[in-house]
Structures are given as structure tokens and as C-alpha cells.
Amino acid sequence: MTIEFEAPKPIVQMQTMLQTVAENMMRSTSREMDENEHAIPWDYVEFMHSAMRSMGGGGGLTINEEKPKEGTEKRPPIGYQKLASQIEMLSWGDVGYYLITPGGGLGAAAVAAAGSPEQKAKFLARFNDDKPTYAAMCMTEPGAGSDTSAIRARAVLDEKTNEWVINGEKIFVTAGDKSFNIYEKLGKGFIVVWASIDPSAGRAGMRAFVVEAGTPGVKVTKLEHKLGIRASDTAAISLVDARVPFENILGKPTVEKNTTGFKGAMATFDATRPLVAASGIGVARAALEFLKEKLKENGVEIRYGLPRNKLTSVEKDVIDMDIQLRSAWLLTLKAVWMADNKKSNALESSMSKVRAGDVTTKITQKAVEILGPIGYSREFLLEKWFRDAKITDIYEGTGQINRLVVARHILGYSGSELR
Amino acid sequence: MYSFEPNEEQQMLIDAVEKYAAIDLRPAAHDAEENRELPKKLINKGWELGLLQASTPEAYDGFGERSAVTGVLAAEEMAFGDLAGTLAVMTPSLFATPILLAGSEEQKREYLPKIIEGAWAPYTAALIEYSFNFDPNELKTTAKAQGGYVLNGEKVFVPFAKDAEAMIVYANLDGVTQGFIVKKGSAGLSISEEREKLMGLNALPMYRVKLENVPAQRLGGASGHNFELILASMRIASAATALGVAKSSFEYAKNYAKEREAFGVKIAQKQAVAFMLAEMVTELEAMRLLTWEAAWQLDNGKEEAVISAYLAFTGAADMAMMVTDRGVQIYGGHGYIRENPVELLMRNGRGFPMLLGLAIV
Numbered sequence: 001m002t003i004e005f006e007a008p009k010p011i012v013q014m015q016t017m018l019q020t021v022a023e024n025m026m027r028s029t030s031r032e033m034d035e036n037e038h039a040i041p042w043d044y045v046e047f048m049h050s051a052m053r054s055m056g057g058g059g060g061l062t063i064n065e066e067k068p069k070e071g072t073e074k075r076p077p078i079g080y081q082k083l084a085s086q087i088e089m090l091s092w093g094d095v096g097y098y099l100i101t102p103g104g105g106l107g108a109a110a111v112a113a114a115g116s117p118e119q120k121a122k123f124l125a126r127f128n129d130d131k132p133t134y135a136a137m138c139m140t141e142p143g144a145g146s147d148t149s150a151i152r153a154r155a156v157l158d159e160k161t162n163e164w165v166i167n168g169e170k171i172f173v174t175a176g177d178k179s180f181n182i183y184e185k186l187g188k189g190f191i192v193v194w195a196s197i198d199p200s201a202g203r204a205g206m207r208a209f210v211v212e213a214g215t216p217g218v219k220v221t222k223l224e225h226k227l228g229i230r231a232s233d234t235a236a237i238s239l240v241d242a243r244v245p246f247e248n249i250l251g252k253p254t255v256e257k258n259t260t261g262f263k264g265a266m267a268t269f270d271a272t273r274p275l276v277a278a279s280g281i282g283v284a285r286a287a288l289e290f291l292k293e294k295l296k297e298n299g300v301e302i303r304y305g306l307p308r309n310k311l312t313s314v315e316k317d318v319i320d321m322d323i324q325l326r327s328a329w330l331l332t333l334k335a336v337w338m339a340d341n342k343k344s345n346a347l348e349s350s351m352s353k354v355r356a357g358d359v360t361t362k363i364t365q366k367a368v369e370i371l372g373p374i375g376y377s378r379e380f381l382l383e384k385w386f387r388d389a390k391i392t393d394i395y396e397g398t399g400q401i402n403r404l405v406v407a408r409h410i411l412g413y414s415g416s417e418l419r
Numbered sequence: 420m421y422s423f424e425p426n427e428e429q430q431m432l433i434d435a436v437e438k439y440a441a442i443d444l445r446p447a448a449h450d451a452e453e454n455r456e457l458p459k460k461l462i463n464k465g466w467e468l469g470l471l472q473a474s475t476p477e478a479y480d481g482f483g484e485r486s487a488v489t490g491v492l493a494a495e496e497m498a499f500g501d502l503a504g505t506l507a508v509m510t511p512s513l514f515a516t517p518i519l520l521a522g523s524e525e526q527k528r529e530y531l532p533k534i535i536e537g538a539w540a541p542y543t544a545a546l547i548e549y550s551f552n553f554d555p556n557e558l559k560t561t562a563k564a565q566g567g568y569v570l571n572g573e574k575v576f577v578p579f580a581k582d583a584e585a586m587i588v589y590a591n592l593d594g595v596t597q598g599f600i601v602k603k604g605s606a607g608l609s610i611s612e613e614r615e616k617l618m619g620l621n622a623l624p625m626y627r628v629k630l631e632n633v634p635a636q637r638l639g640g641a642s643g644h645n646f647e648l649i650l651a652s653m654r655i656a657s658a659a660t661a662l663g664v665a666k667s668s669f670e671y672a673k674n675y676a677k678e679r680e681a682f683g684v685k686i687a688q689k690q691a692v693a694f695m696l697a698e699m700v701t702e703l704e705a706m707r708l709l710t711w712e713a714a715w716q717l718d719n720g721k722e723e724a725v726i727s728a729y730l731a732f733t734g735a736a737d738m739a740m741m742v743t744d745r746g747v748q749i750y751g752g753h754g755y756i757r758e759n760p761v762e763l764l765m766r767n768g769r770g771f772p773m774l775l776g777l778a779i780v
Contacts, residue, residue: 001424003488005715008420081421304726307554308733308772323709323734326727330708331701334423351701400694407693410700411677418688 008078011085018086021047022093027381030094033231034384038223040178041097041231042185049102049132061086061101080271080336084278088329091282095388096231098279103127105175107135107192109272110208114250123210126187133187136179138170138211138237139194146401149203153195153239157253163243164209166195169236174395176235177220180213188213193239198255208250217242228387273349273396274335277356280392281329284360287385288321291367294374317366324359331355350397350405357393357402364389423708429489435468436496444500445667451622452763455614457507465497465508466539471515479531485519487652487714490780491659495707498663499670502767503622505660506777510578514542516652516779517587517598521644526600526636530585544587544598545574545628546653546776555589555596555650555775560630562590562599568637569607570599570630576617578777580610580626587638588630589646589776596646598638607631619766620774649779651717651725654732656778658710661739661771662703668746668764669699676749692749699742706735714780736771743768 025044033041052061061083090098104111104127111123126133144150153168170193173179179189191211198205211218222236246253292302295314302318303311311319331352338345364386368375375382393399408418425433443464451457470493475481497505515534518526534542548559560572570590580586587598601608611627638644673696676687686692713731716724746761747754754761 002422002426003424003429003711003715004420004422005712006420006719076420076422078420305556305729307552309552310554319730319733320737323730323737326712326730327705327709327734330712331705333421334704334708337421337423348704351704354697354701355705403694403697404690406697406701407687407690410673410696411687411693413688413693418690418693 011078011082014082015085015089018089022089026093026097030381030384033096037225037230038233044097045100045102045132053128061103077340080339081333084275084332084336087275088278088282091279092286094231095279095283096229099174099229099232100178102132102134104135106137106272107179107190110137110192110250111210114208119250123190129187131185131187134175134178134189136173136175136191138173138191140172141169142171146398151194151196151206153193154199155195155197155207155209162246164246164249166193166209166239166242166244168195168239171236173235173237175233176237177223177233180218180220180237182214191237201255205255209244210248210250211242211244215242215244227390228384229391270346270349271339273353274332276392276396277328277332277352280356280360280389281325281332283385283389284325284363287364287367287382288325290382291370292318294371314370317370321363321366325363328355328359347406347409350402353397354399354402354406357399360389360392425492429492432489433492433496436493439465439468440497440500444497444504448501448504448763449760451503455621457504457622461504462507463539465504471512472535475519475531475535479527480535487655487717487780488711491655491710491714494656494659494778494780495663498660499667502660502664503620506578506623509778511540511542512779513544514585514587517638517649520649520652521598521639523640540584541579541582542585543577543579543583544776545577546589547574547576549573549575558589558591558596560588560590562592562597568599568635570601570633570635572630574628576615576625576774576777577628578623578625580628581624588635597643598649599635600638601633601635605633607633619763619770647725651728652779653776654728655710655714655717656780657771657775658706658731658735659780660778661735662707662710664764664768665703665739665742668743668761668768669703671761672696672746672749695745695749699745702738703742706738709734739768739771
């Protein structure tokens with residue numbers, strides 16, 4: 001091992017390519033998508049789907065290792081690093097768009113993490129089909145957010161038909177509409193619903209179920225109107241006596257007195273937290289670049305290298321933003337580098353998420369403030385990026401939940417020792 | 420490639436420095452500060468780790484190549500033990516490293532072997548000036564070409580100046596900062612009798628240096644050198660030592676929070692305290708990576724290294740203040756008492772923005 005900061009060539013090439021997509025397909029329609037919440041930009045969806053398929057990345061934005069050319073030395077894996085870099089660049093273009101990039105998303109990630117080989121074969125192949133296809137994760141409920149042990153959705157086995165009967169209310173389902181509802185231009189997707197098979201067992205009774213698009217008894221009841229990421233559909237989904245085949249349960253159908261049922265979901269989050277961080281960092285970079293560009297247009301150059309007491313207040317702010325952004329990105333890179341190298345990264349994942357949640361909020365907020373009316377005006381995208389950025393500190397574990405995770409790790413405390 | 424793990428050689432070095440920091444420096448820090456004196460044995464032991472020797476090529480009697488990344492790793496680890504002790508051990512580098520980086524062949528041959536081969540000896544450098552808006556790129560100390568060069572001005576916070584065999588004095592030559600070698604006992608060179616009295620770092624003997632038409636030799640010879648790279652190395656070193664000081668305060672605070680009880684639980688079990696610690700460790704790691712990257716860029720001749728070093732220096736200095744302040748806060752009233760190490764760490768943690776040029780990697 002060594003300490004090195006040279007971006008690998010495949011990552012640089014991919015970034016250059018995606019930057020063109022971001023500039024041409026996203027930025028030009030960012031405002032339109034923001035103002036027409038829930039519209040679907042089919043151009044982007046179809047382009048990304050075919051682009052990812054042609055690159056062999058069917059299944060959307062996933063870990064995609066290039067096979068080494070024959071005779072060449074085997075290189076260390078960079079799949080996660082590449083994925084994080086992709087997400088950063090797409091989010092630099094428009095994070096709402098990034099979130100509706102076709103593919104399996106968290107739904108497929110849950111199948112990949114907790115499913116059997118048969119389940120993986122059955123549920124994951126579809127993302128490489130002709131039509132773009134989505135999957136989503138249904139975890140949150142009106143009364144259960146970060147505290148997933150409060151989930152009330154229930155799954156009961158009907159032994160006569162050998163089906164699970166699921167009842168519950170799920171909210172905040174990212175891509176819930178495109179995953180569950182049937183669209184002519186889309187392939188048939190699915191949602192992964194978390195529900196308890198034994199309420200008395202607490203978390204140990206929690207299981208995930210693959211619920212196919214269009215299943216009777218399941219309904220998208222609402223698409224949320226949001227502060228930002230308005231191109232992304234955030235659905236409320238209700239399940240009333242929804243029947244699901246027995247084999248669609250991820251993990252064991254019986255409850256033992258341990259919490260393995262739930263660990264699968266949590267492991268998914270260790271892998272995805274730095275990716276959320278990467279996404280937020282992309283938005284923050286867009287805002288910081290815009291700020292510098294506007295300052296430059298107005299004759300303000302940042303004089304790097306001067307001692308602090310010679311800098312203007314604006315210069316100090318911009319320099320702090322540079323420090324925050326770069327260091328947050330390096331934390332994120334380290335977390336995904338650890339994932340690539342099969343090192344346990346739960347601490348680093350949460351650190352990257354804590355830091356990215358903070359800095360993306362601060363950077364976009366400060367950029368709006370410094371540019372005054374230009375920052376607040378809808379004539380430019382900066383005010384949108386400020387609204388978009390805020391979600392980074394909220395989804396897949398709020399900044400506070402991730403502080404708890406970090407604290408438990410460094411203190412060696414269990415969940416009961418540090419609540 | 421991106422990679423975030425020291426290589427084997429670096430790891431061996433870190434382990435050796437860590438041992439010295441934990442066993443020798445850390446226990447001595449409090450008394451050294453109170454007595455305003457570092458035991459000579461302590462400095463010699465640190466010198467025997469051979470950090471400077473390992474970053475000087477064989478041609479000048481060393482046994483390695485300079486690497487800013489390795490320097491950063493070692494500096495953090497040593498500063499974890501004690502900042503004053505670290506700066507004392509590394510003082511000869513203030514003289515030798517700029518010569519290695521920017522000196523003429525003749526200057527390298529004259530000075531490096533004798534510093535490298537000998538026991539620790541006071542070779543030093545003078546950068547800081549006593550002014551509220553001190554700027555290393557706009558020095559008030561001047562150099563003029565008069566056959567050779569002559570220096571005029573006043574420097575402060577110069578470690579071991581009193582006994583120094585030679586020092587590098589940074590001065591303004593026609594608007595550009597350049598280093599100049601000044602030998603012991605040069606005409607016009609006067610060094611204060613009194614040592615500097617500062618908020619922290621009292622174990623490190625520092626002096627004021629006055630220069631009145633002092634004859635000096637330009638670093639790099641007649642064509643001079645690029646000060647930017649020396650400045651970047653100083654900033655990175657400062658950032659690295661800031662990491663060490665902050666890590667020390669964080670570790671003390673973490674351990675204390677796990678011992679101290681209030682309302683029937685350890686205070687670390689309270690989110691108010693646990694979250695402070697989580698933020699401290701996150702910020703520390705963030706600035707560590709920023710510093711590593713700047714050092715790596717410097718080692719690899721990247722243009723961005725100069726700005727990256729500035730950002731790392733600025734960010735790490737802020738971080739050190741935040742973390743050492745919280746170290747005291749977590750100890751509560753006990754943190755305010757000089758018996759407890761976090762008190763000294765807070766005083767030392769405050770100095771980084773203004774104490775540039777006291778370390779170089």
C-alpha cells in the first residue's frame with residue numbers, strides 16, 4: 001500500500017464523458033424540471049439507459065469492474081471509487097436527474113445484499129433489458145424514520161396459498177412511482193418493502209419483500225412536493241392485503257433470536273452512505289464554481305496564499321469553502337477506497353456522510369448569501385442547488401444519526417450504551 | 420491510483436516515532452513547559468530517530484530521499500507527543516531542508532554532511548516578523564546586493580538562535596522573498612538575551628534576532644531559488660503538527676469522557692459530548708487527508724501543491740483550534756487546570772496560524 005492521490009485514468013475518462021452529459025442534457029433543462037415537479041425527462045432516461053448498457057453497466061449505476069486486458073498486471077479494484085465519481089459528476093449536473101437515472105437503486109441493492117443466488121438471478125436481470133427499469137426501497141413510514149425498529153408494516157404467511165400478505169403504509173420512496181407503476185416506456189420494476197413477520201421479536205423479525213410492479217392491493221397514493229430534488233419522484237405507497245409469493249422474502253422466513261434479519265439493511269447503508277456524500281459534494285461543487293465564476297465576472301479574484309488578516313470577508317469564505325469541499329471529497333474517496341479494498345468502512349462511511357451533509361448545506365447556503373439577489377433569484381440555478389443540497393444531510397441517515405454511528409465506533413459503545 | 424495507507428517503510432517509521440512520542444515526549448511535556456526547558460537527552464533521542472538523515476541523499480551522507488508525505492506522517496506522530504519537543508528535535512531541518520531543496524551544490528556540500536553526521540546541533544531559521552499582518556511574501560527585513568548581500572531588519576520567534584551555528588534568514592530582495600545563510604557571529608547580527616515569552620511553546624527556547632548590515636550568502640547562489648516551494652513545505656509541516664496536537668487533545672478528551680461519570684452514566688454516553696467527539700474525529704481525519712494530498716502533490720511536482728498546501732495549513736490550523744478548545748470543554752473545570760494536558764494543548768493549538776516557519780518537511 002501507499003499514499004497516492006492520482007485519479008485513475010478510467011475515472012478521469014468517465015468524468016469527462018459525464019460532464020458533457022451533465023452540461024448538455026441536465027443543466028439546460030434543470031430549471032424546467034424543477035418547476036414541473038414529477039415530469040419525466042424521457043430523453044435523459046433513455047439516453048442513460050442505453051449508454052450504461054453499451055458500457056456493460058446494465059443495472060444502472062453499479063459497481064462495474066473492468067476486466068484486465070490479457071497479459072497486463074491485475075490492478076487494485078476501483079469499482080466503488082468509480083461509482084462515487086460518477087455520482088459526484090452527475091449530481092454536479094443536476095442531483096434530481098441523477099436520482100432518476102434508471103436502474104435498480106436501493107431496491108436492487110437490498111436484493112444484492114440479502115437475496116439468495118436464485119433471487120438475484122430472478123430479480124436483477126431485468127435492469128439490462130431493452131427498456132429502462134427501476135426498483136425502489138420502501139423502509140420509512142409516517143411513524144418510523146431513522147428509528148427503523150418502529151416499523152409497523154406486517155407480513156403474514158397465508159399457508160393455504162403459500163403467499164405473504166402485507167399491510168402497511170410506506171413514505172419517502174425514492175423512484176417509487178417509476179418502480180411500481182406501469183409505464184409503456186419502462187420495463188417492469190419492483191419495490192422492496194420492509195415489514196415484520198413477528199412483531200414480538202423487534203428488529204429480528206424484520207424482513208424485506210420483493211413486491212412486483214402492479215401487484216394488486218398496492219397503490220402509489222401520493223407524490224410528494226419537495227424543497228428540492230424535484231425531478232426525483234418521492235412516493236407514498238400503501239399496501240392493503242397485498243399478496244406476494246413466498247419466495248419473494250429476502251432472508252430466512254423464520255425468526256431466530258438474533259438480529260441478522262436487519263443487518264442486511266444496515267450493511268446496505270454502509271455501502272451507500274459515501275455515495276450519498278458524493279452526490280451532495282457534486283451539488284456543492286456546482287455552487288462553488290458558480291460563485292467563483294460570478295465573483296470573477298465582477299472583478300473579485302480570490303487571492304490564495306495571503307495571510308487571513310489581509311483577506312476580505314468574501315475571500316475568507318471562499319477559501320473555507322474550498323477547504324470544506326476538498327476535504328469532504330477526500331473523506332468520501334477514502335471510504336469508497338476502503339470498500340473497494342474489502343476493508344470494513346462503517347466508521348469512514350458515516351464520517352464522510354456527516355461531513356458532506358454539513359459542508360454541502362453550508363457551501364450552498366453561503367454561496368447564495370454572498371451573491372445576494374443573484375443568489376436568491378430563480379434566474380440562476382444556485383438557489384435550486386441550495387434547495388437540492390439540503391437533502392444530503394437528511395436521507396440515508398441524518399447528520400445526527402451518523403454522528404451517533406461515528407461516536408459509537410470511536411468510543412466502542414453499543415446502541416444501548418449510547419442511545 | 421488513489422490510496423490511503425502508508426507503505427511498509429513509512430509504517431515502520433511511524434511506529435518508531437509513535438513510540439518516542441508516547442514514551443518520551445508525552446510524559447515530559449508538562450514539566451518542560453512549566454520549567455521552560457526541554458531535557459537535552461530528550462532532544463538527542465528524537466534526533467537519533469534519524470528523520471532528517473533519512474530524507475537526505477547519500478551524496479550528502481544521508482541515507483534516503485526526501486518525501487513530504489513521509490515527513491507529514493512523522494511530524495503528526497511526533498507532535499502527538501508534544502509540540503515544543505517536536506519543533507526542537509526538528510529545528511536543524513529548518514536550516515538543512517531549505518538547503519536540500521534550494522541550495523547550491525556548494526552550499527549542500529558545506530553544510531549537509533556536517534549536520535547529518537553530527538549530534539543534534541542548533542542550526543535554525545528566521546522567518547516571522549513582529550507585525551499584526553505578517554506575510555511571508557511581503558517581508559520587512561530587506562536584502563540588498565552589495566558585492567555579496569547584506570540584510571537589515573528584525574526577526575522574532577527564532578528557535579535556538581542564541582547558540583545557532585548558522586541560520587537561514589528570510590528577507591525581501593527586490594519584492595521577492597529569498598533565504599540567506601547567516602553564520603554565527605556575523606558582524607551586525609545581534610540576538611536577544613531574553614527568550615521569547617509566548618502563550619504556549621515555552622519549552623522551546625526562542626529569541627529575537629536583529630540584523631544591521633549583516634553579510635549573508637544567498638540560498639541557491641546568485642540565481643536564488645523558488646521560495647514558494649519552501650513556503651509550501653513549511654505550511655504542510657505546520658498542518659501536520661497541528662494534526663498531532665489535535666489528535667492528542669482528542670484522545671485525552673475521549674478517554675476522560677469514558678471515565679468521568681455524571682447523572683449515573685459516563686459523560687461519553689451523553690449525546691452532547693459524544694457528538695462533539697464525533698465531530699472532532701471527523702474534522703481531524705478530513706484535515707489529515709487534505710494535508711496528505713498537498714504533501715503528495717509537492718512530492719510529485721504538481722502545480723496545485725502550492726495552493727493545496729495553503730488550504731491544508733489554513734484548514735488544519737482552524738481544526739486544531741476547534742479540537743483543542745473542545746478538549747478543554749469536555750474536561751470541564753478540570754480542563755482549565757494546568758495539571759491536565761488539554762490545557763497546554765489548547766494553548767499550543769492556538770498558535771498555528773501565526774507560527775509559520777517553525778517546522779518544515
